[in-house]
Amino acid sequence: MSALYVKKPETPLPVIFDSPHSGRDYPDDFNFACKFEDLEKIEDRYVDDLFSNAPDHGATLLAANFPRSYIDANRAADDIDENLLGAPWPDTLHGPIYPTPRSDSGIGLISRLIRPGTPIYDRPLQPEEIMNRIRTCYEPYHDTLRTLIDQAFYSFGQVWHINCHSMPVASAFPKRNIRIIGGQSIPSDFVLGDRDGTTCSPDFTRALTDHLRREGFRVTVNDPFRGVELIRRSGLPTRGRHSLQIEINRSLYMNEETGAKRSDYGSFKAQIDKMIRFCTAYAQDHLTRRAAD
Numbered sequence: 001m002s003a004l005y006v007k008k009p010e011t012p013l014p015v016i017f018d019s020p021h022s023g024r025d026y027p028d029d030f031n032f033a034c035k036f037e038d039l040e041k042i043e044d045r046y047v048d049d050l051f052s053n054a055p056d057h058g059a060t061l062l063a064a065n066f067p068r069s070y071i072d073a074n075r076a077a078d079d080i081d082e083n084l085l086g087a088p089w090p091d092t093l094h095g096p097i098y099p100t101p102r103s104d105s106g107i108g109l110i111s112r113l114i115r116p117g118t119p120i121y122d123r124p125l126q127p128e129e130i131m132n133r134i135r136t137c138y139e140p141y142h143d144t145l146r147t148l149i150d151q152a153f154y155s156f157g158q159v160w161h162i163n164c165h166s167m168p169v170a171s172a173f174p175k176r177n178i179r180i181i182g183g184q185s186i187p188s189d190f191v192l193g194d195r196d197g198t199t200c201s202p203d204f205t206r207a208l209t210d211h212l213r214r215e216g217f218r219v220t221v222n223d224p225f226r227g228v229e230l231i232r233r234s235g236l237p238t239r240g241r242h243s244l245q246i247e248i249n250r251s252l253y254m255n256e257e258t259g260a261k262r263s264d265y266g267s268f269k270a271q272i273d274k275m276i277r278f279c280t281a282y283a284q285d286h287l288t289r290r291a292a293d
Contacts, residue, residue, distance in 0.1 A: 001025050001027060001065060001066070002065055003064065003065055003066055003136060003137045003140045003141060004062060004063060004064050004065055004140060004141050004144055005062075005063055005065065006060065006061070006062050006144065006148070007052070007054065007055045007060065007061040008055060008060050009054075009055035009056070009057075009058050009059065009060065010055075011058060012058060012059075012060055012152070013058040013059060013156075013280050013283050013284060014152035014153065014155065014156040014158055014159040014160060014283055014287075015054075015058065015059040015060070015152075015159075015160045015161075015162070015279050015280050015283050016059065016060045016061075016062065016145070016148050016149060016152060016159065016160070016161045016162070017051045017054050017059055017060070017061050017062070017161075017162045017164055017276070018061070018062040018063065018145055018161070018162075018163055018164065018230065019044065019047045019048040019051060019061070019062070019063040019064065019164045019165075020063075020064050020068070020072075020073040020074050020141065020163070020165075020230060021043065021044035021047065021064070021067075021068040021072075021073075021074065021165055021166075022043060022044045022045065022046070022047040022048040022049075022063055022064065023043075023063070023064040023065045023066045023067045023068070024043060024045075024065075024067060025065040025066060025067070026039070026067055026070065027066065027070060029129070029132075030069075030070055031121075031123070032069070032120050032121060033119070033120065033121055033122035033123070034114055034118060034119065034120050038114045038115075038118060039067065039069045039114070039120075040259060041114075041256070041259070042068065042069060042111075042114060043067060043068065043069075044068070044164075044165050044166040045166070045250075045254065045259060046166075046253065046254060046261065046265075047164050047165065047166050047248070048061070048063040049269070050164075050248070050253070050268075050269055050272045051063075051164055051272060051276065053269075053272075053273050053276065054276050056273075057273070057276045057277050057280045058280045059276055059279065059280055060148055060152075062141075062144060062145055062148060064137070064141055066137045068111070069111050069114075069120060070110075070133060070137065071109060071110055071133040071134065071137050071138050072107075072108075072109055072110070072111065073137070073138055073141045073142065073229075073230065074163075074165075074228045074229050074230050075102065075108055075109040075228065075229050076098070076100070076109065076229050077109065077134060077138060077139075078095065078096065078097045078098045078109075079097075079098065079099060079100050079102060079103055079108045079109045080097040080099060080103065080108060080109050080110065080130060081099060081103040081104075081106065081108045081109075081110060081112050082097070082099055082103075083103075083112060084110060084112050084121070084124060084125045084130075085124060085125065085126075085127065086123070086124025086125060086126050087124075087126055087127055088127075089127050090127055094127065094131055106119075109130075109134075109138075110125065110130055110133065142230075142233070145161075145230065145234065146233075146234070149161055149234055149241065153240065153241060156287060157240060157287075158240035158241075158242070158283070158286065158287065159240065159241055159242065160204065160242045160244075160279060160282070160283050161231070161234050161235070161241075161242065161243040161244070162243075162244050162245075162246055162279060163227065163230045163231050163234075163243065163244065163245040163246065164246055164248075165225075165245065165246065165247045165248070166247065166248045166249075166250045167191065167225070167247040167248065167249060167250065168250055168256060169187050169249055169250065169251040169256065171224065172187035172188050172189075172191070172224075172247075172249045173185055173186075173187050173188070173224065174188055174191075174220045174223045174224055175223055175224050176223055186218065187218070187249060187251075188218050188219060188220045188223075188224075188247075188249065189212075189217040189218045189219065189248070189249050189252060190212050190217055190218075190219045190220075190246060190247065190248055190249070191219070191220050191221070191222075191223065191224065191225045191246070191247040192205055192208060192209055192219065192220075192221045192222075192244060192245070192246055192247075193221070193222055193225045193226045193227030193231070193244070193245035193246075193247070194221070194222065194226075194227060194231070194235070194243075194244050194245070195222070195226050195227045195231060195232060195235070196222055196226060197237075198235065198237075199227060199231045199232065199234070199235025199236075199237065199242070199243040199244065200231070200235055200237055200242040200243055200244040201237045201242050204242050204244065204282065205221060205244060207278075207282055208244070208275070208278065208279065208282075209221060211275065211278045212275065215271060215274070215275075225245065225247050226245075227243075227244075227245035228245070230243070230245075231243040231244065231245050252268055253265050253268040253269070
C-alpha cells in the first residue's frame with residue numbers, strides 16, 4: 001500500500017491542498033476490535049474527491065491513503081497514548097513520548113477510542129507496532145508535504161497551504177458568538193483555523209472567509225477548531241509561509257449515517273472548485289504585487 005498520493009498541475013502555483021484524513025486503505029496489521037462501520041464514520045470521506053480538481057486550477061493536492069484511525073497525520077509524532085502500550089516505551093531508541101490531552105481523550109497519534117465508551121482495540125499495542133505506523137505512513141506524509149511546501153517557497157518566495165478536513169454537524173457549533181435562529185443555535189458550514197493568526201496571514205484568512213460568506217455559507221474562524229499539527233509545523237506567515245486549516249460541515253454534501261453522497265454533491269463540489277480558484281487567484285495577485293515592489 002502506498003501511504004499517499006500527489007496530484008500536480010502542469011504549471012504549478014505555490015498553492016497546496018492536503019487531505020490527511022480521507023484515506024480508506026485499511027492495513028492488514030490494523031487488527032481493530034470495533035465495528036468497521038464505526039471506523040468509517042470518523043473518516044473525512046470524500047474530502048480528497050472534493051479537492052481533486054485542484055490541479056486544474058494550478059494547485060497541488062496531497063492526500064493520505066491510510067485511515068486516520070490507523071495513525072493520525074494531524075497529531076504530533078510523540079503524542080502517544082500510554083494507555084495503549086503493552087510494553088514500556090523505549091525512550092533510548094525512539095525518544096520520549098509526550099502525551100497531550102488529546103491522548104488522554106483517546107484521540108492522540110494512535111486513537112484509542114472511536115467515541116467515549118467505544119474502544120478501537122481489545123489488546124495493547126507494542127511500541128514497535130506504533131513505530132512501524134510512524135515509519136510507513138506518518139513520516140512519508142509529513143516529509144512529502146514539507147517537500148512540496150519547500151519547493152513552492154523556493155520557486156516563488158511565498159506559499160499557501162490549505163489543510164482540508166470535514167466535521168460532523170454535531171461538532172460544527174461555535175463556542176462563542178453563536179447565531180440563533182428560532183431559539184436554536186446553528187452550526188458553521190466552514191471553520192477556518194490559523195491558530196489565532198500564528199500560521200497564516202490575517203489577510204488570506206479574512207479574504208477566504210469573505211469569499212465563502214459571499215457564496216452564502218456560514219463561516220467561523222478558530223471556533224470551534226483552531227488547527228493542529230500540520231499547520232503548526234508548516235505555517236510561518238512572517239516569512240511568507242501561510243498555512244490554513246479548513247473544516248467543512250459533512251451534512252453539506254453527504255448523509256452522515258449512511259456515508260452516501262447527497263444528490264446535490266456535484267453542485268457542492270463546484271463550490272469547492274470555485275474556492276480553489278479563489279485561492280489560486282489570490283496567490284497570483286499577491287505574487288504579482290510582490291514582483292512590482
